[in-house]
């Protein structure tokens with residue numbers, strides 16, 4: 020089966036045990052071939068089916084649906100890390116991990132693989148991106164004159180995609196881009212991973228082997244889809260804003276300012292970010 024399809028049938032052999040709490044409470048999963056989970060998502064925090072804690076605060080709610088999009092079960096988590104811990108210890112999921120989208124790019128590093136799974140559930144566009152990159156097990160790095168496997172690895176430096184080899188370097192501790200006071204300058208680290216994955220996609224799918232400012236349009240669009248998903252679905256991210264542009268811009272040779280913040284009401288998925296063309300196209 021194609022790797023991209025396998026992801027659709029995650030948790031496919033499991034059905035929830037009957038519970039007096041209905042679907043809204045923590046659940047016990049038992050194997051059962053009768054009910055097949057067809058798709059899954061994290062619910063929006065304002066979805067009436069969201070799982071809440073004792074004082075009514077919505078939790079990160081993982082939800083599975085059958086093929087008619089009926090909710091089969093939900094489970095609430097404090098945050099993405101808690102979901103990763105759960106998913107990593109799910110015996111069924113763990114058994115299938117090597118077949119799943121993202122395993123190849125993670126190169127078996129589960130500290131990368133599980134957060135990447137969370138990111139793909141949160142934002143289906145990222146799943147498409149990773150699946151497309153993984154459709155090419157090797158790319159030719161024309162500068163190094165050797166074949167390389169597109170992958171993700173940790174770095175303690177800047178987030179970066181080495182364009183010729185589609186190698187993504189991800190720093191999971193970086194939560195600000197430029198130290199600007201603007202709200203858009205702050206983000207959860209998975210936003211950066213999503214951004215760099217688009218650059219890897221541009222290498223593999225579009226054969227963009229050299230970095231240029233125009234590559235930022237797609238990368239920032241992809242990044243903003245993830246920002247919007249965090250804003251809607253992950254508790255504690257109501258401060259998160261779209262990224263309006265790459266960094267700042269020059270007017271008559273003088274670097275003027277960072278972009279002003281935008282509200283989500285001013286953003287849409289086709290929004291084109293502004294570029295620092297005077298900085299990066301030289």
Ligand SMILES: [Zn+2]
Nearest residue numbers: 214218235238
């Ligand atoms: Zn970029």
